[in-house]
Amino acid sequence: MEAWNHVFKSRWGGVVATLKEYDARSLEAEAIWGVDARAVTQPLSECVSTLYAAIESYLDDVASEGDIFRADRDFAKKVRSEVFASRSSADNELNKRIASAMDALADFARPHLRHG
Numbered sequence: 001m002e003a004w005n006h007v008f009k010s011r012w013g014g015v016v017a018t019l020k021e022y023d024a025r026s027l028e029a030e031a032i033w034g035v036d037a038r039a040v041t042q043p044l045s046e047c048v049s050t051l052y053a054a055i056e057s058y059l060d061d062v063a064s065e066g067d068i069f070r071a072d073r074d075f076a077k078k079v080r081s082e083v084f085a086s087r088s089s090a091d092n093e094l095n096k097r098i099a100s101a102m103d104a105l106a107d108f109a110r111p112h113l114r115h116g
Contacts, residue, residue, distance in 0.1 A: 001059070001062050001063050004058075004059055004062050005059065008055050008059065012052075012055070015048065015051075019045070019048055022041075022044070022045070023045070026038070026041035026042075026045070029041060029109075033112060036108070037108065040101075040104045040105055040107075040108040041105065043097065043100070043101035043104065044098065044101040044102065044105065046097075046101075047094060047097050047098045047101055050082060050094060050097075051082060051083070051094065054078075054079045054082035054083045054094075055083055057075075057079045058079055058080070058083050061076070061079075078093075081093070081094070082094045
């Protein structure tokens with residue numbers, strides 16, 4: 001359990017720092033471009049929350065010595081896919097949500113960016 005806590009805590013530190021910056025920029029975008037900006041920034045934040053919840057669930061299962069996942073195999077499969085899928089995993093639901101959120105952000109920001 002200590003090893004998993006260390007691994008996830010180390011990795012999550014970068015996510016937290018990036019999320020703080022993202023949240024600040026999201027608020028700036030909303031102030032500049034209106035409430036429509038929130039609609040396109042929120043889905044990525046929700047994906048981060050989903051990932052965090054999955055990590056917490058995984059660690060809870062480790063702490064319970066596997067009892068939680070033994071009781072619900074479908075939940076176990078979903079959590080493991082959210083926590084351990086590679087970025088290139090095209091059939092992973094969380095990866096699809098992240099890609100969709102990123103595409104929506106790019107589509108929203110593109111007209112607002114200056115070129116040249």
